[in-house]
Amino acid sequence: MSDAFFFGYGSLVNRRTHDFPEAHPARVSGWRRAWRHSPLRDVSFLTVVPSPGAVIDGLIAAVPGADWTALDERERAYHRHPVTRAVAHPVGRDIEVAIYAIPGVDQAVPSAAHPVLLSYVDVVVQGFLTEFGEAGVRHFFETTDGWEVPILDDRAAPRYRRAQSLSGAERDMVDDGLATVGAGIVRL
Template sequence: MTITYFGYGSLVNLDTIPADAVATPGTLKGWVREWRVCGMGPDGQGRCALSVREDPGNEIRGVMVREPRSGLKELEKREKRYRKVEEVGGSFRCDAEKKNGPEDLFVFVAAPDHYRWGTETHPILQSYLDCVLAGFYRFWGEEGVAHFLDTTEGWHVPVLKDRRNPAYPRAVALPEQVLSVLDEATARHGLTFLDMP
């Protein structure tokens, strides 16, 4: 028995999903990504994460992940600020085979208690953003990074520069060459960065 879900943020990064999970890149039509999940970390640092909402005029890249059903409890723990929207397989198109996803494909969206734009007290963690962008870079290169930046709403939310001391629990170590690509892309997009207190 397996579960199948669409990853559009950190779940795109293969280093953050189980080793026995299989990720298939593709596009989810009728949805848009946004910086609109707020909560407190175990360190007391407020933070903002990604969510998606239905929007017929948009589409976003991501991955269809299939893993053993035994991993569901751990996945739901990870995505504790979200709820599942079931049966979105008809909106997914695989990059390689140009076919839809399975009927049981689900996607995580912000739970109502956490659904709000990030702020200076709940910023985007740079360590989280690095993880997400590195996942897109691995699958689609620089064009994938640009796609993520162009198809995500909420860039008015500031980014906390925690790269040297990551507050994100699944932070990934990246080569300087990759960090340079990510920094150049975010600079072109005009993001606002906050220094660590």
């Protein structure tokens, strides 16, 4: 019997946002990150979309007792997809891996009414920096579509419930990455 794992590609890369055991850096093929809005949430988040030939980094982590209930609740705007054969990972035993994606029919382009929160971007970039270093942060920005979306600067009063404190260097890395991709920051 294989153990159950999930592949996180956004905030789940940041281990400070969860307590899932046995987490490992990993890579999935055939998917690309994109900013999307779901009618089940007020703001926009990352999702993945099928993309032949694409490769993104992330974190896999064991789902305790293969009980998906808590993770499904956290990811309630998403559906789970099996990606076992598409994931390169360092785990030395058979595992089954799933990835969460907003269903295509439920995806909408982010808007001023449903922006991306800067506090969410901060958490994601902090996770990629910790797991993959500066090169991993650059790869995150390069392998994510939709940077033309409005990004609401909520750093002073974070709206993202898993917001983390960032060092000055981490904030600079986020700001530099956003400038590189031409993201538009909306001030509160």
